[in-house]
Amino acid sequence: MKGQRLLGLGYLTPYIVGLLVFTAVPFLASLYLSFTSYDLMNSPRWSGIANYVRLFTRDRTFIRSLNVTLLYVFLTVPLKLTFALFIAAILNYKLKFINVFRTAFYVPSILGGSIAIAVLWRYLFASEGLVNMALGAVGFGPVDWFGDPTNALFTITLLRCWQFGSAMVIFLAALQSIDRSLYEAAEIDGAGKVRTFFFITLPLLTPVIFFNLIMQMVQAFQEFNGPYIITQGGPLKSTYLLPLYIYEEAFKKFNMGYASAIAWVLFLIIMVLTLVAFWSSRKWVYYAGDKRS
Amino acid sequence: MTNVPVTRPAARPDIKALNEAAALRRARREMLSTLVRYGLLAIVGLVMLYPLIWLIGASFKTNQEIFTGAGFLPHAPTAEGYIKGWQTSTPYTFGRFFWNSFLIILPKVIGTAISCTMAAYAFARFDFPLKKVLFTSVIAILLLPNVVTRIPQYLLFRDLGWLDSFLPLWVPSALAGDAFFVFMLVQFLRSLPADMEEAARVDGANSLQTLIFIVVPMLAPALISVCLFQFMWTMNDFLGPLIYVSSVDKYPVSLALKLSIDTTEAFDWNRILAMSVLTILPALIVFFAAQRYFIEGISAGGRKG
Structure with a gap:
């Protein structure tokens, strides 16, 4: 079976080459670069932790950007997942047009990070745009979406919540795989709809909630297209998410070392939060037929 | 539902009537639930998709018209934007x-x-x-x-x-x-x-x-x-x-x-x-x-x- 073993590796060769060349080596290289000063003209110059010291002590743009990024993620991910779960729960019923609705709700996700949609957003939330017209129709004054720093970030959150489709499809698939007899048993025991949802449905959904949470979080931390097109990071840097800052430092100013340091801070934040999620998942994620001891 | 063990033998004579009443109640509740669900889905669906529909309509509007109304249909359709x-x-x-x-x-x-x-x-x-x-x-x-x-x-x-x-x-x-x-x-x-x-x-x-x-x-x-x-x-x-x-x-x-x-x-x-x-x-x-x-x-x- 020796040949058989090598054969497996043979089929995996493209993947392994890609893993090394485009992921593993760049990953380590960016860690190295984050301790250097590198402007593309001269070769990287080792500068120790100077980049990190500057980030946390002298760079007010970074601190601002970091706060905005955390606010954005903690706002967007829970809102999006709650909405996705809510719609999935409504859809999970003997409805005639369930597929039609599912498709309709999925359309915005298909267009995803498309620039066209970011463009559309600029029009929708413009001072005389559709959103303000709709608000005006129900008696609310026009909102200054892009001029006011507290509102601008929220328009990007709304854009990503609008794209709740893929999280919803995953929730719906999980909901549909829940054993009907559990609900029948709950009904016989006299549990109402709300109690059934919180004590049966929700626990059984925790694995997919966990999956969606991690994926959406990693994605939200890397949001670029929305703020880049819709608000250009403004006003007053209120939508200047870290990926925008990294992009400008790296590809506009060519401060590759400094940009790598920002990227590593972002990466470490994502990693710590992911690890916290994994670690805490033992306490709140329920796997039916769990074989772990 | 038929093989649920009934533990209260004294209640036996009433079971049929009770079941019928419960079934009726359940049917009514289910219909209400279906209506509410369709209503919610339709509203959410409209809110979700209207921006896209509006986008298509607005692309055929004149520049003067785009920010003057929330409607889908252009008053004077033009392909100028496309051309x-x-x-x-x-x-x-x-x-x-x-x-x-x-x-x-x-x-x-x-x-x-x-x-x-x-x-x-x-x-x-x-x-x-x-x-x-x-x-x-x-x-x-x-x-x-x-x-x-x-x-x-x-x-x-x-x-x-x-x-x-x-x-x-x-x-x-x-x-x-x-x-x-x-x-x-x-x-x-x-x-x-x-x-x-x-x-x-x-x-x-x-x-x-x-x-x-x-x-x-x-x-x-x-x-x-x-x-x-x-x-x-x-x-x-x-x-x-x-x-x-x-x-x-x-x-x-x-x-x-x-x-x-x-x-x-x-x-x-x-x-x-x-x-x-x-x-x-x-x-x-x-x-x-x-x-x-x-x-x-x-x-x-x-x-x-």
């Missing part, structure tokens, strides 16, 4: 940018399909040294934020002389760099029995023949999902071209649209809206033609495994 938008402010028409997008997408999708199938075949059907570590690396790449590898990748492509070409967009995908697809195909392949492959092997087929003639046809539905997702993501990709493609004649539609925002005069809204419609059109057509594969692909990706 002027298509010409762009560059020496090229939008057709050129669509062609560029196509040139990026086609090799990328083919490379993804081949390399990810090979990787999935290896993980699902072979035993080899370091298999566990390597499969863990798939999950790791899945969770690894691209932002951390982007700068060294750029430097690598610069040293290779690949900047301002499509190679940086093609090659990582052709080496199974999109871990999500590898993961999805492995999950799918693991759920399929290996009987047919065993039979082929007994009949003297080698592993490559087995892959091509047995595994790939079985894998087809998942493989179609992979291709469709890659198509969609590449069509929408903005940051990749933004970093790597610098000459306007190589711009894909996403960059061209951004360029048209930057170069169009402030009041020529309908051009931008018209080109926005055109940019999302291919994705929409493909989605509606093959929505089953998208929904299945996403659901499969979320399955625990």
